[in-house]
Amino acid sequence: AVVSTQSTGELEELILKFRGVRCCAVYPVPHPVSLHRVGMAAVELLGDMIDTVTELWVNHLSLYLSHHTDTPPSFLRLIRSLPLLETGKPDKQTLRREGWEGVEGVYRLREREGGEEGWFYQLDSCEMSRENSAEQLR
Numbered sequence: 001a002v003v004s005t006q007s008t009g010e011l012e013e014l015i016l017k018f019r020g021v022r023c024c025a026v027y028p029v030p031h032p033v034s035l036h037r038v039g040m041a042a043v044e045l046l047g048d049m050i051d052t053v054t055e056l057w058v059n060h061l062s063l064y065l066s067h068h069t070d071t072p073p074s075f076l077r078l079i080r081s082l083p084l085l086e087t088g089k090p091d092k093q094t095l096r097r098e099g100w101e102g103v104e105g106v107y108r109l110r111e112r113e114g115g116e117e118g119w120f121y122q123l124d125s126c127e128m129s130r131e132n133s134a135e136q137l138r
Helices: 008-016 055-068 092-098
Strands: 021-030 037-045 075-079 106-111 121-125
Touching: 008 021, 008 037, 008 055, 021 092, 055 075
Parallel strands: 037 075
Antiparallel strands: 021 037, 075 106, 106 121
16 A cells, blocks of 8 residues: 655655665655756665666656655666764765766656556656756756
8 A cells, every 4th residue: 555655754664664775765856957956865785785786776766656655756866875973874975965976777656658557657868968968858
């Protein structure tokens, strides 16, 4: 059953249950084109999985989220090492400050057209360069 997830903490708990995820943080970022605030999930994967992650894995995570929440983050960022505070919690201020600069491995959630289920989302790769970000994020 799909539940309405209101807090970033609840979204983080969902993502942490997915196979291959070491740690994650969900936080707001300004959309690179419209500048509206959107949700970003930064995910650190186990071991060297980031080098071998496939679109299939990303789509499985998307489908998993679509079955467990009606408020998934708009963007997914795969990173090698999540910045941590001294307490061991993810440093969301650092992640927000980084914004889109130097970001690789970012995926955008988009509702699948023609799908029977309204909650099915598919993740597409995004190029985050200034030259083509407007075209990629429409």
